[in-house]
Amino acid sequence: MQDAPADRVSYRTCPLCEATCGLEITVRAGRVAKVRGDREDVFSRGYLCPKGAALGELHHDPDRLRSPRIRDGEGFREASWEEAFERVEAGLAPLLGAGNRDALGIYLGNPNVHNLAGGLYVRPLLKALGSRNLFTASTVDQMPKELISGLLFGNPGALPVPDVDRCDFLLMLGANPWESNGSLWTAPDLPGRLRALRERGGRLVVIDPRRTRTAQHADEHHPIRPGTDALWLLALAQVLLEEGRAAPGRLAAFTAGLEATPALLAPYTPEAVAPRCGIDANTTRRLARELAAAGAAAVYGRIGVHAQRFGTLAAWATELLNLLTGNLDRAGGVMFPRAAHARLRAEAPGGRGFRTGRWRSRVRGLPEVRSEFPVATLADEIETPGEGQLRALLTVGGNPVLSTPNGARLDRALGSLEFMVSVDLYLNETTRHAHVILPPPSPLERSHYDLTFYRAAVRHVANYSEAIFPAAGPSEAEILARLALIAAGKGAGADPAAVDDEVLGGFIESEVANPHSPIAGRDPAPIRALLEGETPCDQIVDFLLRTGPYGEGFGVDTEGLSLAALRARPHGVDLGPLGSRLPGLLETRSGKIELLPEAVTRDLERLRAELDAPAPANDLILIGRRDLRSNNSWMHNLPSLMSGRERCTLRMHPQDAGRLELSDGTRVRIRSRVAELEVSLELTDAIAPGVVSLPHGYGHDFAGAQLAVARSHCGVSANHLTEGEMDEPSGNAVLNGVPVTVQAA
């Protein structure tokens, strides 16, 4: 008789959303048998959500691609990696040879910030491509917040996060962490942390057109008219200034523009904005006073306030309030994390500053922000003939057909490309247009350290996860490296180690030249020889940890962090609470917080015009929503996440339904300026009258996609209705606040 195969238990940071939960994964006979929250994880303490629990299902999903696909007529055939890379080289050759690099665009999707390859190998790929046509999911997401950090603090990556565990008063707008698990705010079990905030006597106030699960767990909820958050936040600030309640404290000494702010905000009184926002002036005044009076308070806004018409001003007003109340960079307020892999620097204010508009998009003349163009203009660049027209596209971990505005138009545009390559796990709505699909390993076939989200974490933590299964094909880093070599003209057969050398060598070179680094002035070669890790990505993690703020510094501090130190602690390392970073963190030219950058003062004029103009007479306004068991567009193929009743419904208040003579459960037709869809109606009083909500990421009925489960829960794509309107300064798409009409189907 044979012994039953032994269970193998591994601990792992979940890479699916921003919460970085620790998982305990049991493998039996080569399959994931069980996924639980890791109760010993230093950060998540056993918390997990249904998506993390479905990682095994994702790994074993029969529709997930394990080998390359090459277009063959209308369909695809399986191909070897060699053939696939050769096909990429042949497809790109005519474009690259012609010396017109901008004809080849790239779209980077959200999963790039959830894996090491995206964090480390996208940069050399972009460099090799040399195209200005870079588009990412950031412009359907958080670009306004990054822009404001760039302008105010001189670094678009310096993102203040609510110090939730020490906060007494949290004002939250346009975010629903009960479903999303938090965003640009890494804190596993945010529901638990927010409960704890209230249990210790703190208050949670939620501003959202919907009475979300987060709102149900708040002390107060105020439904706001979509798209008007900037006006309302400015009214709070106006009250603080008018009533002499502004108390920036130590921040005043290194903030430029405070004196000019009261005059700029004078028009935005609670009374003036009330008819627009739908929040009465007394409530606004009271909340402003409570915010000022609270001990440690934080104002936090996320996608509901960023992906809207005045996203940048909403992001600005958020930081303005944190500053005026003295809560910026204060324990319990909003703070700047310092990740274990961060680079050491002078911690003295002043730097090169941050600029946008260094170049402009060809068709609409839109400014670059962080070297990107708004993805809402991607179809323009493909469809508009002329010199510089986009003729080929590379997508890496993105599904813009479902995720970006006017998806039906983009879908047609992608169909017209001369050549398209996708690095993706699935043959889906977007990648069906590719000529070659290159599938990376599954999340369980790669090691992980969270380069992106530890920079937004509410505690300083570090955790490294080993791959659980060996990868069948090349790592994603190798795929990106080989694409970089093809783009650089070195050919499909070139050795990807050249790119590893470039990436790792680049990090080491810059650190030995960094006077604040523990290895300043040392010889790179012996440093490199000391690195641990089986893959180049792991070696880079080792290097970054060792030279980071808690690192062992290649012999400086034997207790310090390294890959080996993290490997010895599979439940992670807690490095303590966040600490004060200002003014040392500031990288503006002046070395001060630049409170009134020109992009803000100019956009205030646009907002002012809006305030003065008559209110638009919209029938209904469309906003989005997320569900705990979704992950943008791409996890709808996992049965455990799709069970239960239909989720892709249009939610509407019964009052609107009565007026339109519509009843619950019926099919309705919803129309925006660009499209019309048929969808089931769900009536609920948990949404403000005049507002309707549809989740994004559905609409899985495209011919040729290989997503059997998703297709049977198809739904419709909210982004067929979004139009491509943008927040002007950031280029972020307006996904919340789209005028629509609804009638019986």
Ligand SMILES: Nc1nc2c(c(=O)[nH]1)N[C@H]1C(S)=C(S)[C@@H](COP(=O)(O)OP(=O)(O)OC[C@H]3O[C@@H](n4cnc5c(=O)[nH]c(N)nc54)[C@H](O)[C@@H]3O)O[C@H]1N2
């Ligand atoms: N379960 C799940 N989790 C996710 C994701 C997912 O798809 N599913 N996606 C991940 C990603 S990529 C991100 S960026 C984050 C996003 O994380 P969150 O920002 O928390 O995202 P949402 O849950 O969409 O919450 C946005 C809220 O804004 C509200 N809203 C809409 N318009 C307005 C408005 O004009 N004003 C105000 N005040 N509120 C408005 C909506 O009703 C909604 O409740 O979630 C991440 N986590």
Ligand SMILES: Nc1nc2c(c(=O)[nH]1)N[C@H]1C(S)=C(S)[C@@H](COP(=O)(O)OP(=O)(O)OC[C@H]3O[C@@H](n4cnc5c(=O)[nH]c(N)nc54)[C@H](O)[C@@H]3O)O[C@H]1N2
């Ligand atoms: N209307 C509306 N639209 C929205 C939003 C909204 O709130 N409302 N939210 C926006 C937000 S916040 C975001 S972040 C975007 C997301 O926009 P995208 O990033 O374009 O879309 P996703 O649905 O996240 O698609 C991810 C793709 O990556 C693939 N993938 C998954 N893991 C990996 C991996 O490890 N490597 C590679 N190479 N590929 C992988 C998946 O198969 C899928 O094709 O959507 C945005 N769109």
Ligand code: SF4
């Ligand atoms: S909350 Fe996010 S990180 Fe945690 S288990 Fe769910 S998907 Fe994974």
Ligand SMILES: [Mo]
């Ligand atoms: Mo996102």
